[in-house]
Amino acid sequence: DQQVKQNSPSLSVQEGRISILNCDYTNSMFDYFLWYKKYPAEGPTFLISISSIKDKNEDGRFTVFLNKSAKHLSLHIVPSQPGDSAVYFCAARGFGNEKLTFGTGTRLTIIP
Amino acid sequence: GAVVSQHPSRVICKSGTSVKIECRSLDFQATTMFWYRQFPKQSLMLMATSNEGSKATYEQGVEKDKFLINHASLTLSTLTVTSAHPEDSSFYICSARWTGAYEQYFGPGTRLTVT
Numbered sequence: 001d002q003q004v005k006q007n008s009p010s011l012s013v014q015e016g017r018i019s020i021l022n023c024d025y026t027n028s029m030f031d032y033f034l035w036y037k038k039y040p041a042e043g044p045t046f047l048i049s050i051s052s053i054k055d056k057n058e059d060g061r062f063t064v065f066l067n068k069s070a071k072h073l074s075l076h077i078v079p080s081q082p083g084d085s086a087v088y089f090c091a092a093r094g095f096g097n098e099k100l101t102f103g104t105g106t107r108l109t110i111i112p
Numbered sequence: 113g114a115v116v117s118q119h120p121s122r123v124i125c126k127s128g129t130s131v132k133i134e135c136r137s138l139d140f141q142a143t144t145m146f147w148y149r150q151f152p153k154q155s156l157m158l159m160a161t162s163n164e165g166s167k168a169t170y171e172q173g174v175e176k177d178k179f180l181i182n183h184a185s186l187t188l189s190t191l192t193v194t195s196a197h198p199e200d201s202s203f204y205i206c207s208a209r210w211t212g213a214y215e216q217y218f219g220p221g222t223r224l225t226v227t
Contacts, residue, residue: 032214043116043205043218044156089155093214098144100216104155 003027004092006103014111019077021106023090026071030092034100035064035075038087047088048075077108085110115139116208118219125196126227133191133222135206141186142208146216147179150203162189196226 005024013019023033031052036044050057050064050073057064063076077084087107091100115138125131135145144163148156160176162168162183170176178200180192189208193200203223207216 034215036218041203041221041223043118043207043220046114046215046217049215098209099146099158099161102155 002104003030004090004101004103006088006090006106008106009104010107010109012109012111013080015082016079019075019080019084019108019110021075021077021088021090021108023073023075023103024071025073025092027092027094027101028071029094029097030101031095032093033064033066033073034091034093035062036089036091036102037084038089038105040087044089080108080110082110082112084108114215114217116142116206116217116219118206118222120222121220122223122225124225124227127197128195130192130194131196131224133193133204133206133224135189135191135208135219137187137208137217140208140210142189143186143211144209145183145189146207146209147181147189147191148205148207150205150221156205159191193224196224198226200224201226 034049035047038044048059048062048064050066066073087105089105090103117136119134147159159174160168160170162181164186168181183189205221207218209216
């Protein structure tokens with residue numbers, strides 16, 4: 001039962017353009033969402049998060065959008081840079097639950 | 113801030129032996145630590161959650177007698193893989209959070225190979 005889904009296993013984007021990574025969830029009890037970036041053979045690095053009471057959160061080049069009615073969130077990276085090439089995981093947490101549920105990841109490749 | 117280290121970064125052991133992996137929070141007190149396992153090209157699978165001074169809570173299907181977790185202090189948790197078998201070969205990652213934080217901060221991971 002995959003409660004957090006990232007339907008695109010891979011994405012290629014030209015350097016300087018916008019990268020949009022998508023994530024869908026099924027559990028309506030999730031109230032906090034996070035994006036992590038992961039390089040091979042390394043642990044994930046926290047990027048940005050959003051609470052369910054918001055629909056947008058920005059941090060520099062990274063913006064996360066949340067559409068609760070659609071149970072969908074997206075991560076926008078603009079402009080995309082070669083160093084952004086990595087696997088991106090979205091994760092969700094339920095109210096009062098310290099565990100995170102991770103999606104399957106999207107491999108982003110930035111083309112110079 | 114929020115740095116988590118893991119040691120060793122990679123380890124090779126023989127089948128039947130035990131191996132210990134350490135996870136340390138370097139600049140914060142980790143009231144909760146988590147242990148994950150990642151298979152190639154797959155997502156992170158939570159193995160167990162440990163709170164300082166308490167017994168770890170294991171996810172369904174994870175053998176607690178095989179994967180021993182100790183969270184003896186606010187900065188250190190250890191995972192011991194006992195009687196390791198080749199199928200235990202994997203990438204093990206720990207994470208930590210402080211009280212009230214929603215984010216988990218991850219260590220760099222440990223590649224375990226059992227021969």
